[in-house]
Amino acid sequence: MSRLILFNKPYGTLCQFTDERTGPPRPTLADFIAVPRVYPAGRLDTDSEGLLLLTDDGRLQARIADPRFKTPKTYLVQVEGDPQETDLDPLRRGLRLKDGMTLPAEVKRIAAPDLWPRDPPVRFRQSVPDCWLRITIREGRNRQVRRMTAAAGFPTLRLVRWRIGDWTIDDIAPGHWLDATID
Structure with missing residues (x-):
């Protein structure tokens, strides 16, 4: 067991x-x-x-x-900015990072999830919009999701891993x- x-x-x-x-x-x-x-x-x-x-x-x-083993890992990710569907396509195709190309990710824009408050809270800037994404990857490079969203032009503000496999x-x-x- x-x-x-x-x-x-x-x-x-x-x-x-x-x-x-x-x-x-x-x-x-x-x-x-x-x-x-x-x-x-x-x-x-x-x-x-x-x-x-x-x-x-x-x-x-x-x-x-x-x-x-390419175990899927799903993250709820608050990003800075207001990405449109076409802005998310590079994540879906795979991006070139310093350590090479990433595998394609599953990415969907979602409504703000009902999460617990974070301590310390995520910084809020009235002049900069933010939104939430659900991102599933099948690799596990160091700080991969953060590096991917930054490379796409939408830095991560909060990252919550919600699922690994089942x-x-x-x-x-x-x-x-x-x-x-x-x-």
């Missing part, structure tokens, strides 16, 4: 159990999850929120995190987790 934990990682939390940096302590997974011998299957940047999977099964961890953070509050152990 493989242990699988679905964790809704709050903004500002490190995706590891310890903080090696000197200075003021930062929140880590250990502040939320007191389960021995589970490890993150992939990463989520400190300034990103949402679904992080943890498991005690190395093969499951590799299947979730390894780009060869797993989602539906009904899991920030800082909470659900045991989804697999037989």
Whole structure:
């Protein structure tokens, strides 16, 4: 039996159990999850929120995190600007980033989702519009969604990973987790 934990990682939390940096302590997974011998299957940047999977099964961890398996990851992304459908086409075709071409992403403009408040709140500028996108990618490069939206001319303001494969953070509050152990 493989242990699988679905964790809704709050903004500002490190995706590891310890903080090696000197200075003021930062929140880590250990502040939320007191389960021995589970490890993150992939990463989520400190300034990103949402679904992080943890498991005690190395093969499951590799299947979730390894780009060869092309596990879909869906993000709710607040971007600066007001992109029209044609502005989103480069994301759908794949973009050239410094580390090469991305695979095509599924991108849809959506209404602002009913999310929890972020602490600190996203900066608001009255003179600059923003909108929300649902973006699904099948790779996992470092800060990929942020780099893709910036390359398309619409910098990311808030990024929430909502789904990985069939797993989602539906009904899991920030800082909470659900045991989804697999037989």
